[in-house]
Amino acid sequence: MSKLYDLENKEERFVLIGVASSDNDDTKESLEELSELVDTAGGFTVGTIIQNREKIHPSTYIGKGKVEEVRQMIFEMDATGVVCDDELSPMQLKNLEDALQTAVLDRTVLIMDIFAKRAVTKEGKLQVEMAQLRYRSTRLVGMGNILSRLGGGIGTRGPGEKKLEVDRRHIRERLSQLKGELESLEKNRETARSLRSRSSIPIIAIVGYTNAGKSTLINYLTNAGVLEEDKLFATLDPTTRNYTMDSGQQVLFTDTVGFIRKLPHHLVNAFRSTLEEAKYADIILHVVDSVNPDAYKQMHIVYDTLANLGIKDKTIITVFNKQDMAPAEQILKDFKADHTIKISAKTGMGVDKLLELIEMVLMEQKILIENVFPYSEAGKIQTIRKYGQLLEEEFRQDGIFVKAYISKDVYRSL
Ligand SMILES: Nc1nc2c(ncn2[C@@H]2O[C@H](COP(=O)(O)OP(=O)(O)OP(=O)(O)O)[C@@H](O)[C@H]2O)c(=O)[nH]1
Ligand SMILES: [Mg+2]
Incomplete structure (x- = not known):
């Protein structure tokens, strides 16, 4: 397969820069995470600089003295670029590039770059490209160095190693094309979703x-x-799989993109439909890495992100994972969780218990009906048998007596 550019041969070495202020006290952890992002993107971290200041510098992100310090470090460590821990404005980007004479990336570009490498499905790829082009369209002026680096490097890759558009007019045209394609894919997904919810198999x-x-x-x-x-x-990309519980109850599990601090808003917008999968769920399984020293902060970020996506009033089971x-x-x-395990x-370990818990919660979400249906409405019993759990059925003179658990949606449809 011919690649547009060969990244493997080129070592990218970055100095990471963060700003700590009194209301932003987890800069150190955030930079550690940024370093993991650099690693995931295929680069190396060769130094870290944190500036303490009350506000991010409006035109250069960090203050003048700090810029000089970064310049020194780039020289000493033979770095090929810097990564700032916050999304840079077009002006900050341009000024920093001018001052440092090196590639300037930010957290957003890095995350989008990883997304570009990871996207597999057509929809995923289009979503990433859309986010990248939106970000890029406002920063063409400031991207002198980055553009001249087109030909390789983190922050310049499109999905599937596709070359990103660099020209303003092309970007505009491509964006409207992407929008159309994504809308039609979105429609397909809506259809699949409504079929799923009509079949009333619970979604987790x-x-x-x-x-x-x-x-x-x-x-x-x-x-x-x-x-x-x-x-x-x-x-x-979201994956949905069918699972049959011990009781015979069918459920669908869906797994999708994870959350992170400062998830770029271009990505959130482009991936909205993917991220919103949880909106249609009957239960949210919130998986937590219990070993991570930052677990509480991470949980907080997950809840914040869910709230931003308008996902609320859901039954949440928090799973403290990695107990081994x-x-x-x-x-x-x-x-914030209804249950924890x-x-x-x-x-x-503990997965059996989790499944029991899920069954119990699903049960709670159901209604127990005890009804007599006239023989002319026997079709409804078919529906109950298909979508619910029929406990008792008795043919009586006045009709068919049924005792069953069904979901509220099925109940309404009867
Ligand atoms: N020791 C241990 N490691 C685990 C456990 N669960 C997951 N891991 C490891 O944690 C890492 C991340 O697991 P994934 O399942 O890829 O995590 P994810 O939440 O899907 O992550 P993203 O797809 O990146 O959002 C992998 O190296 C797993 O092997 C566990 O119970 N114990
Ligand atoms: Mg995963």
């Missing part, structure tokens, strides 16, 4: 911070074969 959406173990869990349960990896954003590695005395709490998706 697996959500969580990236690397929490979502894909490992769906694979353990259903052999879904989703890529699981100790890298950020291993999975982007967590200290036994550890106590994690989640007051400890498991290891890798060893399967």
Whole structure:
């Protein structure tokens, strides 16, 4: 296969830059995560600089003195670029490039670059390209160095190693083309979704911070074969798999893109329909990496992201995962969840209990009906048999007596 450019031969070495202020006290953790993102994108971190200042510098992100310090470090460490931990404005980007004379990337570009590499489905690829072009369209002026680097490097890749558009007019045309294609794909998805919900098989959406173990869990349960990896954003495209509970109840598990701090808004918008999968779920399984020292912050970010996507009033089961590695005395709490449970998706520990819990919650969401249907309405019993759990059926003089559990939706349709 011919590649447009060969990245493997080129080592990219980055200095990471963050700004810490009194209301932004997790810059260190955020930069550690940024370093993991660099690693996932195929680059190396060769240095880190944190500036303490009350506000991000409006025109250069960091102050003048700090810019000089970064310049020194680039020289000493033979770095090929810098990555800023926040999304840069076009002006900040341009000024920093001018001052540092090196490639300037930001967290957003990095995350989009990883998404570009990871997207598999057509929809995923189009979504990433859309986000990248939107970001890029406002920054063409400032991207002198980056554009001259087109030909290789992190931050310049499109989905499937496709070359990104660099020309304003082309970007505009391509964006409207993408919009059309995505809308039609979206329609297909809507249709699939409404078929699914009409069949009333409960949907269980697996959500969580990236690397929490979502894909490992769906694979353990259903052999879904989703890529699981100790890298950020291993999975982007939604996977839905059928699972039959011990009671015979069918459910659908869906696994999708993980969340992260400062998830770029261009990506959130482009991936909205994917991210919103959880909106249609009967239960949200919130998977937490219990071993991560940042677990509470990550949980907080997951809830924030769900709220931003307008996903609320859902039954949430929080799954404290990776118990095989967590200290036994550890106590994690989640007051936002309806239920919490400890498991290891890798060893399967606690998964039986989780399934029992899911069955119980689904049961709670159902209504018990005890009804006599006239013989002329026997068709309704077919519906109940198909979509619910028929407990008792008795042919009486005045009609058919039925005792069954059904979901509220099926009840309304009777
Ligand atoms: N020790 C241990 N490792 C686990 C467990 N569950 C997942 N992992 C590991 O954690 C890493 C991330 O797992 P994934 O299932 O890819 O995580 P994810 O939440 O799907 O991540 P993204 O797709 O990147 O959002 C992998 O290396 C898994 O092997 C567990 O219960 N115990
Ligand atoms: Mg995954």
